[in-house]
Amino acid sequence: MMFEKPVVMIDFETSGMSPDQGGRVTEVAALRIVGGEIVDRYVSLINSNVRIPYFITELTGITQAMVDKAPPASEVLPELVEFIGTDALAAHNASFDEKFLMAESDRLGLWPAHDGVICSVKLARRVFPGLSTYSLGPLAASMGIRFKGSAHRAEADAEVASALMLRIASELGQRYGYSSIDPRLLQDINKLAAVKVPAFLKKHRAAEIAADAAPVPSIKTKGVQRFRHYKGGIYELVCEATQESDFSPVIVYRSHDGSIWTRPRSVFFEMLQINGAEVMRFTPIKE
Template sequence: MCSNADSIIVLDFETTGLSPQQGDRAIEIGAVKLHQGKVVDRFQSLMNPGFRVSGFIESYTGISNAMLHGAPSCAEVMDQFADFIQGSNLLAHNASFDQRFLDAEFELIERNYDGQFACSLLVSRRLHQELTSHKLGDLVSAHRIDNDGVFHRALADAEMTARLWQIQLDTLKVKYQISEPSFELMMKIAKTPKGAIDNLLRKQALRYQPQA
């Protein structure tokens, strides 16, 4: 498994609600595979949760019950997605949400994954403390990331998160001269208190300096 932070799978779920523990299910998965910062593959599918979604979810996501009626089952889609992500570390924006649904859907089909999970929202809160909001749409605007205005659809959000992640990696390179950071470092950044980030990264920068 590649440990570089620029070679990962970025994913996003659309769901029937906030909690798989309360019976909510995934209704769409979107993901992009990055290799050395470039998109080399994509995965996207609607999935039928086996019950009607609420009017609020239809309005919020733009995914209607009519669209889901002919979609493959969650089990079928998630089995394919399990194959897609093997051997890769994973990233999502507000990753705790997506990881809950990934784990819940995989548990239902007795599948698992071998990668670790990072969160671009937590990294943003630490690398860009000057920003007042770290919602994906607000970060897309703040960083002037090119987009087509589509949000709350899984593949579009995964694409935006991938571009945001690249900006975060570029920030490390420009501000701290950390080139090609490891995935482990990005997870460490996400868990470090905001006030300790600068000291952490200045120490880490010494490890990434080219050897004479």
């Protein structure tokens, strides 16, 4: 699966759970995904002049000695913000990582300019609802994604999160016929309840099909391009398409207000029983 624009997957290791409670960053990894591959990365330990709790060392393997020798936050954060640039940002449990990014940037008077945030936890919940856990390690393992390094180290976590997000994007491609995905579509999915995602994506994909469709006169419709709905509305045929998805083949059509709709071909042309009489759902209008 290809992303239409670059995405930077980020992962922070920290001394605590929240910057509001004194937590500081101790390590960062930022991996730039272009198309479907990681093409660049920024990885560094960070000296934030903070004591590393014992349980953090036990969890991450990051020791006090390691961060004491690391470059200071005042050096790492400007380089990190420059590396991210104006690309979309992504993270597994993105609210955590973005909160630390913004808090550390604020300390130094930096202004991150990333183009929105994608949360792979939220994506997984919406694309694969009902799983027992969405923690990075178990979720990735259930999809055959393995850690190359130690879990709870920034670079290893970011690599696995990148593979997971690409896997989710690939699933969307298979279900709805996408060959590439705009990162902003993933941001939109993040904002929806899981039950609303299928209908949203079907309509979104239908609009893409319509935008890419050949001009209406070239479609084999025996000269008919407009239909009347049995309730009276007039609709214009945009195209007929066959998709590798759960709603193929489809009819894509435009309503009087310009909105794009899609229906399975069998539904579009079906007969209805209205007041004891058979009525076509859509009747061709002879021009």
